[in-house]
Amino acid sequence: MVNYFSSDFKLAILGGGQLGKMMLYETRKYDIQTLVLDPSEEAPCKISCNYFEQGDLMDYETVLNFGRKADVVTFEIEGVNIDALKKLEAEGKKTYPSASTLEKIQNKAVQKNFYKEKDIPTASFEVFNSIENLKNAVIEGKTEIPFVWKSATGGYDGKGVSVIKKIEDLDKLSEGECIAEKLIPFKNELAVIVARNPSGEMKTYPVVEMEFHPTANQVEYVICPARIDKEISDKARKLAEKVSEAFQHVGLLAVEMFQTEDDQILINEVAPRPHNSGHYSIEAAYTNQFEQHIRAILDLPLGNTESKVGGIMVNLVGDQDHEGEVVYENIEKIMKMDGVTPHIYGKKITRPFRKMGHVTIVDKDLKKAREVAEKVKNSIKVISKK
Amino acid sequence: MVNYFSSDFKLAILGGGQLGKMMLYETRKYDIQTLVLDPSEEAPCKISCNYFEQGDLMDYETVLNFGRKADVVTFEIEGVNIDALKKLEAEGKKTYPSASTLEKIQNKAVQKNFYKEKDIPTASFEVFNSIENLKNAVIEGKTEIPFVWKSATGGYDGKGVSVIKKIEDLDKLSEGECIAEKLIPFKNELAVIVARNPSGEMKTYPVVEMEFHPTANQVEYVICPARIDKEISDKARKLAEKVSEAFQHVGLLAVEMFQTEDDQILINEVAPRPHNSGHYSIEAAYTNQFEQHIRAILDLPLGNTESKVGGIMVNLVGDQDHEGEVVYENIEKIMKMDGVTPHIYGKKITRPFRKMGHVTIVDKDLKKAREVAEKVKNSIKVISKK
Numbered sequence: 001m002v003n004y005f006s007s008d009f010k011l012a013i014l015g016g017g018q019l020g021k022m023m024l025y026e027t028r029k030y031d032i033q034t035l036v037l038d039p040s041e042e043a044p045c046k047i048s049c050n051y052f053e054q055g056d057l058m059d060y061e062t063v064l065n066f067g068r069k070a071d072v073v074t075f076e077i078e079g080v081n082i083d084a085l086k087k088l089e090a091e092g093k094k095t096y097p098s099a100s101t102l103e104k105i106q107n108k109a110v111q112k113n114f115y116k117e118k119d120i121p122t123a124s125f126e127v128f129n130s131i132e133n134l135k136n137a138v139i140e141g142k143t144e145i146p147f148v149w150k151s152a153t154g155g156y157d158g159k160g161v162s163v164i165k166k167i168e169d170l171d172k173l174s175e176g177e178c179i180a181e182k183l184i185p186f187k188n189e190l191a192v193i194v195a196r197n198p199s200g201e202m203k204t205y206p207v208v209e210m211e212f213h214p215t216a217n218q219v220e221y222v223i224c225p226a227r228i229d230k231e232i233s234d235k236a237r238k239l240a241e242k243v244s245e246a247f248q249h250v251g252l253l254a255v256e257m258f259q260t261e262d263d264q265i266l267i268n269e270v271a272p273r274p275h276n277s278g279h280y281s282i283e284a285a286y287t288n289q290f291e292q293h294i295r296a297i298l299d300l301p302l303g304n305t306e307s308k309v310g311g312i313m314v315n316l317v318g319d320q321d322h323e324g325e326v327v328y329e330n331i332e333k334i335m336k337m338d339g340v341t342p343h344i345y346g347k348k349i350t351r352p353f354r355k356m357g358h359v360t361i362v363d364k365d366l367k368k369a370r371e372v373a374e375k376v377k378n379s380i381k382v383i384s385k386k
Numbered sequence: 387m388v389n390y391f392s393s394d395f396k397l398a399i400l401g402g403g404q405l406g407k408m409m410l411y412e413t414r415k416y417d418i419q420t421l422v423l424d425p426s427e428e429a430p431c432k433i434s435c436n437y438f439e440q441g442d443l444m445d446y447e448t449v450l451n452f453g454r455k456a457d458v459v460t461f462e463i464e465g466v467n468i469d470a471l472k473k474l475e476a477e478g479k480k481t482y483p484s485a486s487t488l489e490k491i492q493n494k495a496v497q498k499n500f501y502k503e504k505d506i507p508t509a510s511f512e513v514f515n516s517i518e519n520l521k522n523a524v525i526e527g528k529t530e531i532p533f534v535w536k537s538a539t540g541g542y543d544g545k546g547v548s549v550i551k552k553i554e555d556l557d558k559l560s561e562g563e564c565i566a567e568k569l570i571p572f573k574n575e576l577a578v579i580v581a582r583n584p585s586g587e588m589k590t591y592p593v594v595e596m597e598f599h600p601t602a603n604q605v606e607y608v609i610c611p612a613r614i615d616k617e618i619s620d621k622a623r624k625l626a627e628k629v630s631e632a633f634q635h636v637g638l639l640a641v642e643m644f645q646t647e648d649d650q651i652l653i654n655e656v657a658p659r660p661h662n663s664g665h666y667s668i669e670a671a672y673t674n675q676f677e678q679h680i681r682a683i684l685d686l687p688l689g690n691t692e693s694k695v696g697g698i699m700v701n702l703v704g705d706q707d708h709e710g711e712v713v714y715e716n717i718e719k720i721m722k723m724d725g726v727t728p729h730i731y732g733k734k735i736t737r738p739f740r741k742m743g744h745v746t747i748v749d750k751d752l753k754k755a756r757e758v759a760e761k762v763k764n765s766i767k768v769i770s771k772k
């Protein structure tokens with residue numbers, strides 16, 4: 001067993017955003033040396049790592065040379081140079097999650113085909129290599145409207161996804177490879193985080209539920225545990241394990257799913273890293289997702305994934321009418337409420353809908369947490385200085 | 387209200403040890419800018435703060451100039467230059483806890499006299515300005531053996547404290563001002579952490595209990611909540627509040643107490659900062675002690691001090707037969723146990739009895755946590771490389 005703690009061992013993290021920042025709380029707790037690469041001089045990870053390098057995550061040489069400095073390489077963002085990861089793996093560097101997993105996930109068409117191949121339930125879909133081909137298929141009646149268009153690459157936080165209801169909607173789409181996915185009415189959007197280490201030990205977190213705003217079609221609350229039947233929850237956790245095993249994944253895999261009207265579970269997509277849907281775990285779980293990711297990629301025993309208390313997460317996104325130096329209006333007000341913990345990511349500038357932080361609300365009684373969460377949501381505002 | 391979050395506001399922390407390091411997890415979470423002063427280039431706080439300065443905490447000019455760079459000054463160790471703190475306060479700098487509180491606490495004779503003056507129950511005592519005077523009092527029969535000798539200043543982690551059972555024991559004591567305290571047989575050693583902010587809001591944490599090794603007279607486990615009657619627990623919390631108010635304290639105050647055979651609560655001593663007896667709170671409490679200290683000194687609302695689950699803390703101290711580069715033997719073994727979280731402070735060199743880290747064990751059932759804690763204690767060893 002490698003000695004990771006207060007030793008010369010070095011972990012490289014590609015990406016220095018908020019996910020990396022929260023990962024660093026755990027490497028500090030274990031006194032594991034870290035190196036972080038990020039394009040921004042103002043990355044939230046800039047302090048707390050042992051070594052910070054400013055550089056392009058998509059640049060082959062930059063990623064390769066950076067990765068060579070460490071004993072194990074991981075990432076907190078999918079947009080990294082895969083050829084460099086492959087080269088590092090070929091050189092014998094432990095790279096978790098693996099380049100091949102990331103490659104499958106980076107491209108949604110490849111990801112969806114992978115599910116089909118592995119007999120993993122997912123909404124039916126077709127792949128097109130251009131918008132023109134998609135348009136022709138619609139005109140020829142081969143692809144039926146309505147459907148969900150997804151760009152094969154580059155989608156993030158709702159970008160690169162659009163519900164196509166009429167043929168004119170196709171004109172607003174960005175060019176490139178894409179998929180047309182069957183529009184499935186669903187009861188619930190769920191997620192399960194799976195942790196798996198190189199020895200094959202695997203643990204799933206409880207199912208979480210995304211609660212949407214009644215009219216705005218925006219996730220308002222991530223709720224753990226999901227308010228669903230145990231049967232559905234067991235099914236979702238089992239399916240998430242199947243996905244992690246199919247990828248022979250190492251590290252965390254956040255598996256997003258739909259619970260259909262007839263209680264089928266369909267895989268939507270996955271993220272091979274700590275995930276927004278697992279932030280609640282910092283306060284609520286016995287082992288939070290960031291610590292778990294570190295445990296998994298270092299082949300340490302996985303921690304208990306169950307919860308101490310009910311947890312609800314509210315994202316802190318920039319108000320749509322504000323841009324500039326950030327102010328967290330009413331943060332003192334929410335700090336007065338029991339079981340409320342704000343997390344501020346450390347971005348100096350707010351922009352409309354920019355992810356600036358999140359708030360966790362915990363309580364032994366999930367209903368009570370849900371009430372407090374609504375108060376939090378209605379109190380705090382991410383605005384700019386006057 | 388000052389805007390602390392992702393702003394230009396700066397908090398200075400005197401001392402860069404493990405308490406400061408754990409405090410920095412919270413300043414990072416809130417994105418509050420920090421400056422740390424510590425004599426060691428290898429201080430655990432060196433990374434994670436925004437600015438680190440190597441310097442002498444007892445040097446007037448160093449502390450003064452360092453404090454001037456920040457908006458609020460706090461400390462994580464009592465051994466700091468008080469005149470510099472006083473000067474900073476005179477210049478209008480917010481210094482929490484205050485210089486006058488620290489001054490009372492730094493000297494045990496002054497501290498004990500303060501309790502007497504404020505009608506706070508404590509073991510009866512006499513003050514001597516030299517060992518010679520103490521010896522004369524014993525010879526003249528004015529001071530009765532057995533008693534507890536305590537050095538007025540410089541005591542830490544059991545140093546500067548000795549039980550005097552025969553007159554020859556006096557010859558081993560170090561010179562200087564001291565107190566002779568009545569030896570009180572006690573049932574339990576308890577502690578309560580009180581948080582108080584400048585607005586006067588005050589909250590106490592549940593009472594914790596120190597469980598001693600049956601023969602070695604060494605604290606083995608800090609247990610929260612203490613396994614005592616509610617009546618005693620209420621009394622202890624109320625008394626701790628009285629102490630905090632007497633000091634007009636701002637920040638955390640860890641109040642160590644004895645529960646006597648006849649269920650009196652006597653104050654032993656206090657520490658004006660996060661404390662070993664509150665480490666359990668990181669995993670067990672709704673608001674951990676480090677976050678609470680930050681909330682208190684910044685006059686933010688205090689968080690919920692109650693626990694989500696039962697918590698037990700085991701110190702990781704250097705094995706008595708080892709000195710050199712540290713290795714945490716069997717750490718993987720304890721990480722396999724549910725609800726177990728090791729904290730590694732980041733000291734490269736272990737020495738006999740050096741505090742190198744701690745382990746928290748949590749469980750909804752405190753009895754179960756206690757069983758696991760014993761397994762932890764019997765598994766992990768802090769040794770040096772062969």
